[in-house]
Amino acid sequence: MMLDYEWLYGTVRQRFDSDEAMEAFLPRALAPEELKQKGDDRYLSAMSQRVFQAGMQHSVVDAKWPEFEKAFWGFVPEKMVLLGPEQIDGYMKNERIIRDRTKLQTIPRNAQFILDVRQERGSSFGEFIASWPSADIIGLWRLLAKRGARLGGRSAAGFLRLVGKDTFLLTSDVVARLRAAGIIEHEPTSQRDMQAVQDAFNELQQGSGRLLCQLSAMMSLSINPRF
Template identity: 25%
Template sequence: MSEPQYEIPPRAVPENDAGYFEKITQAVFQAGFSWKVIRNKWPGFQNAFAHFNVDQVAAFTSVDVERLVEDKTIVRNGRKIEATIKNARICQELIAEHGSFHNYLRTMDGLPYIKREKQFCKKFKFMGPMGAYFFFWSVGEDVPEYHEWRAQNEKS
């Protein structure tokens, strides 16, 4: 029996800012890759990106980008690596402004899903509608049913 082409990620509210940043990073790297590839390499990602410590990754430099592009334990896409570092810096700003990433998400409460998705995609680098849906779903935020979301995106 063949393995399905997609996998429904587990839903869980992250315990801390690193958990939210990790889910953003998964969404970025998942784009264009099979779940199996990303899942199998995820321990390498955790090590390569300092277990998603926002401040540590935000401090990465071009030397770190060069190191990560050579790291065979992760997907070595320079643009996605650079986006991850930029996204850590964006997370830092949001955490400083709102006290936590969770509190930042609460600023979008009450907005229709499509507005939350658009804001999220605009704010974070290398984030598209599918990545935003994956993120919101996997961190336990309200999202439309997948088939409804898919039908809406096919209209756009």
């Protein structure tokens, strides 16, 4: 069974007073050219922010992020890759940031990941992200989980959402809608289930022309009107 877009749209539209209110609520993604124009320091910053958000209130991390930007010199990968144990020890004494050694250690590792991708592809990390097809966004999730530090689980999609790359999110409400539609039977963890989810989103996107991020928001709203 596949989700019917007309039903999904009609269900969600009832939550709003007007078409304009609904469209204003739905998330947006950046165009490929905008993603390419972002500096690789912005991608490392977003990776790091997402790593620190995991298991914490996002608002707490977000409020402290300006201090992280100052402490880590704007997250320039060429500088961050040089961070060693002594530098991490120093950051553990900085009361203005969140002092989590395990998460701090991901910064040089993810800086190396970005530099490796740049060397392999001969282009910026932003161009790499921008060129990845939305029809295989789960493939990008897998790559980030495999080669990045602490970017598995929901963190890959969370990072992409932070930088503006179009992606769906597998929140509990989205999973509930996918289960109700018979697309999956439980939380998707296997490659087979993840491909079934991707196929469902691809079909909805082809039929509606909407962004993946909007479709996942609509799925959430179809389950939880207080999304």
